[in-house]
Amino acid sequence: MCGIVGIARLGERPLPDAFVLRRMMSTIQYRGPDDSGEFLSDDVQLGVVRLSIQDPKNGAQPVFSCSGESVAVYNGEVYNAHALRQRLLRDGHRIGSQCDSELLPHLYEEHGIEMVNELRGMFAFSIWDNREKRLFFARDRMGIKPLYYARMNDFLLFASEVKAIIASGMIDPEIDLDSLDDLFSMSYPCPPRTMFKEILEIPPAHILNVRTQTREVAKVRYWESPTPPAGSHSRISRAEAAEELRSLLRLRVYDHTMADSPVAAYLSGGLDSSAICGLMKEVYGDPPETFTVSFESAAYDEYPNALEVVEFLDSPNHVLHCGARMAEDLERMVWHTELPLQFPLALPMIALAGLAKTNGYPVVLSGDGADELMGGYDCFRGDKMRRMLDRPGLRFLRPLVYRQLYKWLQMPEGAVDGIIENQLSARQIQQNYGGIIPPWYDVWTTVGVDRQRLLGFSGRLIRDVREAPVGFSDLLPSDIGRMHPLDAGIALEQRTRLPAWILLIGDRASMAEGVEARVPFLDQDVVEFMASMPPSFKMQGLQEKAILRQCTSSLMPKSTNIRQKRPFFTPIREWFFSESEPEFVRDELSPERLRATGLFDPGLVAAYRREIRVVPERSLMRNRLEWTLFLILQTQIMQRLFVEARCLKSPLPPMAI
Template sequence: MCGITGTAWTTREKNILPDVLKRMTNVLEHRGPDDTGGYHSDVSGKSFLFNDERAYANFNPTSDTGAALGHRRLSIIDLGTGHQPLSNEDGSVWIVFNGEIYNYLELRNELVQQGHQFQTETDTEVIVHLYEEQGITCVERLRGMFAFAIWDERRERLFLARDRIGQKPLFYREQVGSLSFASELKSLLQMPDAKRTVDPHAIDLFLAYQYVPHPWSILKGYQKLPPAHYAVYEQGKFTVERYWTPPYQNPESNPNYQFRTPQQWSEALRTTLTESVKIRMRSDVPLGAFLSGGIDSTIIAGLMQTMSDRPVHTFSIGFPVKQFDERHYAREAAELLGTEHHEYIVEPEALERLPLLAWHYDEPFADSSAIPTMYLSQVTRQEVTVALSGDGGDELFAGYDRYRAVALSQWFDRLPTILKKMMTASLWQKLPASVEQKSFRRRVKRFLAGLAVPPERRYLKWVGIFDTERRLEMYSPAFREQLETFDTDQFLLKAYQLCCDRDFVTRTTATDVLTYLPCDILTKVDIASMAHSLECRSPFLDHHVAELAAAMPLELKMQNGRGKKILTDTFSDLLPESIQTRKKMGFGVPLNEWFRHELKPLLFDVLLSQSAKDRQIFNPIQVEQLINEHLTLQWDHSARLWSLLVLEMWFQTFIDPVSIPDHFPETILA
């Protein structure tokens, strides 16, 4: 796992100096502490170390077209000879790569037979030679998680690509005469001409989804390459293309649809997921697994243990608040599987890391489970360098409780109009309910409130943090004007359109695979793990597993309102009975309690500070009302308050003026 950055230009004025490339690369040190290197087309056409003064002496910025590539390495495979940037035999094709290609040995054998000579044992070099053979279509042969940039000297082409599901990030900045890219936005902000103009549409999207979705960025002029896309910058022309779509549409045309009986589907799932785990255990460094005590992580840890001749290290996090603590389930799973288990407690003091979270995530990111994920990554890295996780199981196999609400709402849509009007009447919203957001009465009121809108928009109303009405109520008049007619729902609606011929629950799971999974779950895990130089691998996200799940009929995944039916049936030998039947908890954080006690001063000190008011984004009266309603037990606004808090902390970290946590060197400031 690594950090990559660089730029390509078609006009001499956009050529960057070596010290700029060095700064862009060093800001990614946490992603790759083991090695660093660069390539610049004006430095003798060779890769160089940033501490090699002779390389800089050869710098001669005379070419109108060229490229510069920077790399930070976390060594996982071929620890001795995997230095990047890396080239083909004659130095005409250069690459910087972040990720893992799990079928690299098979591809390598094929390429050797075709006459290619390898200088390393890395998966990175496989991509270079595969590109020589197949050009930009090489990405379709890769099985893994990746973001990479290839500079083709002969064609004067920069080729960028991102993996199918979106496990590895890639930002870019297009300007007249150049295209720059990086694993993290902060790297692009090291360029001398980097602007930091906040996009009001991105703020609106953030408050709707709790993340800034692709292709947007929080800053104008910067974008994210979407999952399953590649981009080409050649002769000043920039194009972006999709190369893969989860095959939910027309499942009959999917080769996996040959399985007709539940037993056949189960056998195919067992074989495919087992093989996915097996190839993710290829490593030259110690491996372990996250073990939450849920179905997905227990299956992954269990499959690992069946293929290991020694106890697998497993890791879990808990909270001192009982309803958020899953450690006893994780402990029970570890005992059944025979793993060497490690568990830790997250206290409210963990929120002292808030400035660190803001710095690492680059953009406002309001999934509060980033806190335990960051801490879990830190303690896991003390024992291993690679950890396998169960991410993706909920989206692929209908595991979230909200899918039950989606199924129930389909029954509502078939009711006569008069009954629909009765069920969606505003009267129900006035009835008293528990202050707890997840209480039964709160859930019923939320469910009924969503029934009044079309199914696709209804789903966002259920899963979003601030719905449209509440956001507009929160904004200042001046900020509302900047939004004009912008519709945040379009991001979700476009995803729904990619799967039109299946039942609505399946369409919703497909939409989550395209949106929530890469933008929230995988962003959270990538940033948290790489902040501590830990590589995280997710067997459920192998595209073979994803394609099998996409073709699978819903009745195999969900029965009697419970999801993941086929997972519990197929892997029952690895799952304690209590885990098979338990209610889903999720990786929640007790913000509700923390905000009313230990973190109460933080709300006033940050959200009602003068600097927050001076931004003129929100109406301070509305913000204060949210805080008071939460503190007086009228409503659980913890998720909304957390969103506002991380947004303000992001402003304080990146905008006014730029500041970074103490343990980062000052030299990385732009």
């Protein structure tokens, strides 16, 4: 796993001194602490920092084709590398290492840009074709590995992380106000936007083709999850599907554990991570070494659930104990995520990766992705309930059913009222969002307290949450109207929240400590298999991930297999906004600092800070105030680190290139 950067010349101006490229590399050195390399020419500059997982002694980058005319920098892991290497060797290519990175320029010489269809894995890479004067980028199908770019008049910059582009000094960083609007509704910028103007992500399953002499930049989707129209799913029986999924997952877990370094696993005690750990034991006979988070507060602690799995598998387990002292690392978290988070999830995840690395494990397997394949979140159950109660003769029951259901689920007081209100305007919402009600829409309407006043105090017009974000329609599959509603919601989830939030956090938290996190559930074969399955296999009644529960029942305790999904939450008020709040919170949210930043209404922020001290704990307003204040706090930190300091003052200790 690595970090890559580069600069391409699109005009007459010469490329900057190589020091600029090295400064970009230095900014993300933690992604590749083991080695670094660069390629310099009059047309492009490519740089890479390397985390050595496969063939540590012989895997230096950049890598070249036999002719020397194609050169690549690469971040990722290709799980069918062995088969590809054997084929290339038979065709006469000279390949000197066991690293998957070396295959890329050879595959490019064989297949051109169609080479991306040969790869199965997680990846983000760039190849410079000196003959064609073409710079070619590709990102994996699900967006597991990140890649960003910024186009200017005379140059194109790219990097694994936004901070490297900003650190070049060749772009004036500025918060994207459309993205800020999205943050206080969706909780992340609507892709492909980032939190910064003019810096975009290369979307998952896309290639970017740059002709440096003509300045032509073309973006093309190369893969799409093959979701069938409603009623056209596989005719396989449930028992056959469970057996096939178990076999497929076993193979993919085996692939994902191939490394020249030890491999461990994250274990939360939930269904998904427990399934991965159980499959690892089934494949190898011995249980994996596991790493688990525990919180001081029982309200957030899942360790008792994880302990059941640890004892069932007889797994060596390491526990990270999390408390309020973690709040002091918030600046570091924002530096790595480059995105304010609705919850401080990345704080324990960064520390957990550090614990794995300290114990000799630079590679871990994660259960991320299963929820996004099978509709595993409460919002998917809520959407099914909405459709059930929208039938003639049942609509009058909606308030009663929702109030009883959410009382049983112990939802915070006030949550049901907003959901019922959204139900009444469902058709208008569906029309505004291109024919679909996004699965997380109910949450989007609760994130920002008094959002219009908070963000629009300077007179700026703020997008109403009922209106789709800028660019949202471009994310919808062209055939979404033909899909079953559950499949449509899953397809949207895979193009939005999964890469823009879930996978972003997973990548940044692990790479912050130089750890490679692998996600077997998001292997191409598993994704395509689950896309073909009938919706009832994914959600049976209101039981989510039904087929996964069936096929992994023998791999974990029964209590784990049948337990309802519990979201991974972390404390906010207790860590950041209590009477003993950290000093940096007072500094960042002071009226003077807020006025200097100019993004939020200082009077409203002060009112929120007073109210959060007295609002009842089990209320929706408590949650909304926590989310709103926490997003404001992180945005203030991000403004200071990325815009004002231009990523030249890292909160991390320096690492030499």
